[in-house]
Amino acid sequence: MSQDLGFQDDFLESMLGDFLDESDGLLEQLNENLFVLDDWVKALPEGANEACDADLINEMFRAAHSLKGLSAMLRLDDINLLTHKMENVFDAVRHNELFLQVDSVDLVFRSVDCLGLMIGRLRDPSQPEVQTDGITAEIQNLLESNGAQKEIQSQADAEQVFEDAQSSADETQDAASQAENTLDEINEHVEQLQAEPTNMTDSAVANSPEAPKPVEPQVDHFAGIIDETDIPANYLSIFIDECEQSLDDLSDVLLAAKDEKTVENLMITCHKIKGGAASLGLNRPAKLAHLMEDVLQELLQAKADLPEAVADALLTCTDALRTYVETLKSGDANSEAFDQAYQALVRARTTQDEAADETQEATASAEAQESADDTLSEDDIARIVELAAEDACGFVAQVIFEPELPLVELKATLVVERVNSFGHMFHCAPAEIDFETEADFTTLTIGVATELAPEEGAAKLNLEGVSRVNVIPFGAPAEEQQTEETVDTEATQEAALATADATQATPPEIQQNKPTAESAAANTTQTSTTQTPTAQTATTTPEKTTSAATSPAPAANTTPAAAATDSSTANPTPATNAPANNSAAQIEANSAPPQKRNVAKPAETLRVDIDRLDQLMNLAGQLVINKARFVQISEGLRHLLQIKSLSQSVGGAMGLLERINGDLDSASDQSGGVWMESMANHSRQLRDDLESIEREIQKLSGVRGLVSDLSEAVHQLDRAADGIQKSVMDTRMVPIGPLFGRFKRVARDLTRGTDKQVSLEISGEKTELDKRMIDELGDPLIHMVRNSCDHGIESPADRIAAGKPAHGTVNLDAFHRGNRIVIKITDDGKGIDPAKVRDKAISRGLVTEADAERMTNQQIFQLIWEPGFSTAEKVTEVSGRGMGMDIVRSKIEELNGTVDLDSVPGKGTVFTIRLPLTMAILPTLLCRINGDVFAIPVESVIEIVRVEKAELSTVRGMQTATVRGRVVSIIALADLFTWNRPPVDDFVEPDTDDVTLVVIGIDDREVGLLVHGLIGEEDIVIKSMSENYRNVEGIAGASILGDGRVSLILDVATVLQMSCRMRSTTSIEAEVTTDAENETTVELAEERIAEDSIIEAPIAEDSATGGTNAIDPEMTPTCSA
């Protein structure tokens, strides 16, 4: 067997991506659990040794373990090592060998960080290498200092075990040679069975006792091999893709002309399939591929060409695999003809040279040798059992792998994983960490604490490549307290013979007995959807099963009921676990009547480069633009084709002509004359012309029909375009939860080393955002959370002095609001002191003292967004340099979002980020202002009103209008914006009696924007201005109109701010210049200014949206960063 691991490169590379995806989730889970743990540890009295929540630790153990398993599969040694260490820690903790302290939790935190870095490095190899030595050493120290040296112990044990085993080897030598004979006999029978074209199904044999592993691979078939049932769907789909490719290759090579490379190529491909299948636990195809590989290997060694017979047999195998993959894909249960394929292979092979026999013998003797080693002395067992927790019951299992098994360490990892799936492994020799380095790795001794009966456990561990499993139960398991269950070869042989006979002789009986077994199973278990094959065997040959029970073969229980229980554990949740259904379904198809099928298709997924999705999104956007253009064109055509009036006027002209003709006729009759004659001719000609015009008009009404067809088609296009756009968007939406989750860690780290107590509360984590947006938001949010924790929340002493709970809270919330997504970061800290900000701004020259005096608090708060602005007195390692807030704002603005803050000194601060739902499409109102077309986001448009000019009033130099009882101030864009050139069309303001106002607003602030024409509502595609230029104040971006022109999108929030700013200056000027102003007006104006500039309490909004804001409205700002 070739030991090259070439399959890794292709197959594992493609799995790396999945590993990365998966690991994110696991790391996150680890982090989350750590927080719980952290809180728990912190709440402990100093130095207390208390056991913590076992479920929590188990969960973390599993996460670390999964990471370990995955990394082992991918040969990521660093990660493997670290996760293994972490696993040890969790393991020690859950056995109360180690008691967690603040320090140890911190160490775990750092380990998780380290893992994160290493995984990050897999993504981006340019990142610096991560040193894990320090951390692993620390963990080791931790474990050692706490006496939790389980690993070391177990290793010592293992050595002992092996020594003992060696000493007893001699004794068992005889038994081994006996076993050899037995095996030969079994083989004969098995071959007989295979030759028998009965309907005996795979699974009928599957759990029956005559199919123990220790037969030579040549004659083995798929009996004892059951596919894993819990394959993650994403791996399965990768395997399917990969396998299909390999099968295609196989067929190609087989069908192509043969040369010396052929055999080698075939072998490589088979190896690839085997590796892929085995790593997923699809043991049946792995086995077949393995056997194919064997055959090829022999050919290669013999330097023989590929004989036709073998080629045919290989093709049969390829087809069988293909069928198998198809069934995997469809999730349809189908019994695959592996046995037949394999028989074909065997037949082809027997025609080959005798070399095979020699190999066979060699293997057999190796096998015999192996069996000699495999007994555990009672001492060893006692020693292992001692390691188990008190009152635990379970068993010690010795897993013996097939000799020369490739990838044995992988197999062993699988076994360990298996063990962990049904119990707690407290002993493992050789230690898991040494799997890869272990030379001559053939035996794995494990101690398991489990409720499971030893036989069932043994059955579970009997994976492909395992030649035998010996189990020794301990503790107080239920009924059968059996002694050592080593291979009773005699019994096995007997059982095998008997069962073989039975199955051979009485296939109809099996069929008949099925329902009985089935109902027995149904009675004992509720979840079992599949009928266990063992039950059948048991029912058919009850007298034999007693002896079979002592054999190590899978799940040969004494009663059908027990077997049924086994099956229910083996296939835990057939309905929910899609991939499980594949194998479950296969067993089912083999044993149960077809109407019992209950299969779900595995969810097929596809990983897509996000750039492609971006491109798709872009194209969808262009489609939307083009659609708008179509709508315009068809509207235009409809207007142009007002044929009705045209045909009416032509009709009128015709009538008139008739009359003229009549008059002319009578006139010429009376007076005669050449002139009259020619007049009559002209008029007749005119009539002819008119008639042809009428005909043209008739044709035009045909065109009209076409135009309405066009409208219909455009309507369809409209719907399709919207659908595409929506689907593309949905594809990109991911929940914000994981992003928020990251900040828990930030908050924790920030408060470590200080006496601050901050907890981060998260709500709305299910809110979905565009993936790109999530990626971009990490940076700004981290700044804001830091800011809130570092500057917002005061020290416990200060908090208590201020009458607040010592424990500060920072709340992160996300929710949908109309067409926007709102993210709020709320803290209940000290708030921003406007005076401080003002002073700082003046000292930095951002505002003049006079200006600052006139500014409202809200306006002052806006100053914190300035680059380099910080009110923090000292720069901490966390924040205070004043760059953060600027970064936050520019980042949010890049996303076409806005960020606001509100703060009540002493109460807290609220940052509100508003983001568009999508980064691409925005429903807007298009209107014309001074000849330019502007798009105003519809969500900010409150209403559109037409006001008589006469009704406008001027208050302190500001125009206002009364709209439904409200006083709305009017702004002209020309006053807010500074243009560097006149409008294109030399726009002249129309001289009308009334003006159109678009009342725009966010929250409670509103202004009436003077517009000169309304175009209509349109979905526009947002084009970033900063992509090729930069952001412009008051403009949220650009978009391309249906006619191809560029229009600007108004940034309503900024426009409101600008108008606010302008108003405060205007009104003050007005105050200075016009003292004569009547008192009431002044008051009104002041009131209005106050209204406009004060920011509404953001809390009301929160509760309205159902965000679960823990903090009450007392928020406070904090500035700096």
Place this chain on the structure above:
Amino acid sequence: MSATMTKATAAQEQWQGEAKGSMQLVSFQLAQEEYGIEITKVQEIILMGEITRVPQTPQYIKGLINLRSTVIPIVDLRLRFGLPEQKRTDETRIMVINVAGKTIGIIVDAVSEVLRISQEQIAPPPPTVAGLGEEYLIGLAKLENRLLILLDIDGILAEQELEKAEEIAANA
């Protein structure tokens, strides 16, 4: 739209040019002077279309155009260099150039030709040429009977970046 050259051919030609120790330039007219820009910077040359003006921008930013669904800013090079503005003529073109990861259009009086010059033809720039500071110039290329001013178009944009920062500060 009259795209006269594509990026691909431009890159290819430059490659050939480098092989011979020479460079390719696109030359254009601006207020009686002839300028040259490295061909690799030039994405395409298009006709003047309608430009949407943008508020709060310096004088020389004419506005935005739609270049095949991408919005790009247009810089009037005359105004950028402090030259008097000129009415649009039949010869007026927008050169779409790629600088510092951004795509912008520059308005020039006319685009003349694509030419190849060798390194020996390039002389260091004098302190000022046609009112332009040294910082915008790579050098002067001496052709048979005329001089070509080689523009450092990156510098022109870089300064624009500077102004952006200043403007943000001013707006605050």
